[in-house]
Amino acid sequence: MNPYIQTNDNPDITKERKNASFDVEKFSEFYVGGKRVLAVRREVEKYVEDRKELRDPIPSAFMSREELIDNSMRKMVEMVSHEDMFDITNIEKLSYYASLVHVREVHALSLHYLMFVPVIQSQGTSEQIEKWMTLGLARAISGTYAQTELGHGTNLSKLETTATYDSKTQEFILNTPKISAAKWWPGSLGKFSNHAVVVAILYTNGECKGPHPFVVQIRDTETHKVLPNIKLGDIGPKMGINASDNGYMIFNNLRIPRENMLMKHSKVLPDGKYIKPPHSKLAYGGMVFVRSMMVRDIANHLAIAATIATRYSSVRRQGEITPGKPEVQILDYQTQQLRIFPSIARAIAFRFAGQELRNIFKKVSKQLTQGNAELLPEIHALSSGLKAVVTFEVQQGIEQCRLSCGGHGYSMASAFPELLGFSCASCTYEGDNIVLLLQVAKFLIKSVEKIRSGQGSDLAEICEYLNRKEARNSTLNDFKTYTNYDIVSDIEFVARRQVFRAFNKFEEAKKTMSKEHAWNSSAIEFCKASRWHVKLYIVRNFFKKVDQDAPQEIRPVLKNLARLYAFDLIASAAGNFMENGYMHFEQIQQIKNGFYECLSILRPDAVSVVDGFAINEIELRSVLGRRDGNVYPALLEWAQNSSLNKKEVLAPFEKHIGPMMKKARSML
């Protein structure tokens, strides 16, 4: 029994659902992470559906910025008051609940829960955790994470906000020495947070010790007025995420107690003596945490976009394939499938990679709490790489899905503008993608150095392919007999060659210039190497998940999607595979044929696969993607929310165009 089939739905979409070759419910269970997870999601959905107060009174597209903020804050306070749902001991349930209430908004406590509280928890001493976490978890205070400045975001060592220790008073003096040092961008800083973890350059006993985190109260907890020696404000409207008051902050020699420096890893003793952390980058742990959370979350945005585009394309009829026959569903066009189906496959590939990353992150966090930072570089490289590759491809995929919906895709009713606004931001926040790819490259360099110095057996598992023996040619003969193992081996070959190419270029360049200039002159090759390394990880993980974990009933549909993903990857980088004859022209043709076959195998199942993503209507928030496929009446109804439709003749007409035309008529 397919729960998506209901009476009064658009007949085309119903027909699609009836033709599915697999059990949608089984697919959903596997996709979301198990039967129990799906049941919890349904329980949360019902809960939110039944409570009007947790929902938007009108579509958010029709709200002004003030209304957006008011509505978001109202929902946030309502959301947290339902303690059975907002249960911080059950992060899966809580984050799904929050995503249904807030959809694609960053609300006033997003940064509080995502960065302020976790950073205190991971970087604070037990006394600091006791003090700030108790207040934070009770929501007696609300905090944000203020690191980026007007002049510096990426290059943390050159941040300019200073925290100078005064041993006489046992205080830090926070200061913004010049305009470029103003904090700029932190979410919820502009108007709502009353505390912040501020990252500032520490000076003690006259020595600079680099960036460190400090807990700073920035507004009065009773009056909410900005505290003396601080200037705060909103930075203005952005491409998206406008319910959030991203803000600026300027300090004028603000004094805070010594106890406000988060001192789990590095410490400043009362006399100003500095104690180094066990690993110099432990203070960056908050960013690693968010990057590890982002991957699965942003993959879901691509799943949403693909759902909208697929459902809409199944009910939209335009043009003919056979002359004289009725207009076809646009999903039948092969070019439409090219625009949408790779996004369906990627959404799944990225979700599985995000799930795996979260599992690894949990393992590393446990080790870190026991003082073991051995796996920190590995998780930093993996989370940086996945964040960079996934956010970029999600953003590109959403745009392809938008284009596939023609004019209606451009309307806010489609949800694409807000999906795009969010995904564009995710390419930048938590580290610009290029910068993060270069971080991955540093990790790859170390692996190659190990191989070259005869320590190839000592590589992280994720880099073991770098030490495999070179094959001279791809063994691909016919795509039908091209096994998952062969596909991975061929992608490994290209990834390995690119990593060594970048490394060799770097080594060569170092002979004639400084290491830093050599690095810059090899950076494009290194970014390519990092991308291949990450994409290889994603493909391998996708196949592993399908071959080892997927239930038998849904394995064929998932296997087709995994192959579609891999064939697309190879076909769109054919040059890399053909270089030096590793693959020849006919083999690339085989890959393309395989890709075309994957598209046509997916076609009759496409609607059911996106149904299988189990995305609730509230989270979808799209007229084009609605489950019942009744798009046209819904678009007309949606447009009635426009304030322009409230009056028949608008004042600007009476004021400007009306008189102009009247005058023109009188002169004829």
Ligand SMILES: CC/C=C\C/C=C\C/C=C\C/C=C\C/C=C\CCCC(=O)SCCNC(=O)CCNC(=O)[C@H](O)C(C)(C)COP(=O)(O)OP(=O)(O)OC[C@H]1O[C@@H](n2cnc3c(N)ncnc32)[C@H](O)[C@@H]1OP(=O)(O)O
């Ligand atoms: C409860 C919630 C539930 C669900 C939510 C789910 C999902 C969330 C989804 C959405 C989010 C929604 C809302 C949030 C919205 C916005 C939030 C945005 C917040 C921010 O943007 S905060 C600011 C982020 N800023 C950055 O990321 C800056 C990027 N820069 C850097 O990371 C670093 O500066 C650097 C890595 C580029 C360089 O650092 P450096 O100057 O110190 O460099 P060095 O050359 O000295 O050292 C490099 C050396 O160090 C290693 N290294 C670097 N970082 C790390 C690390 N983190 N861990 C370990 N090692 C690290 C690096 O590899 C080099 O090593 P080497 O040995 O020297 O080669």
Ligand SMILES: Cc1cc2nc3c(=O)[nH]c(=O)nc-3n(C[C@H](O)[C@H](O)[C@H](O)COP(=O)(O)OP(=O)(O)OC[C@H]3O[C@@H](n4cnc5c(N)ncnc54)[C@H](O)[C@@H]3O)c2cc1C
């Ligand atoms: C919506 C949104 C929310 C945000 N929220 C927060 C927040 O809550 N708290 C917070 O502290 N910050 C926040 N930020 C800031 C964000 O983290 C930074 O914008 C981001 O880290 C990039 O830094 P930047 O803006 O200084 O870019 P820059 O570092 O100036 O980068 C600009 C360009 O220069 C290139 N570049 C820079 N350095 C290098 C290099 N070493 N090698 C090669 N190329 C380089 C980059 O690739 C990029 O193309 C937010 C940003 C956005 C958009």
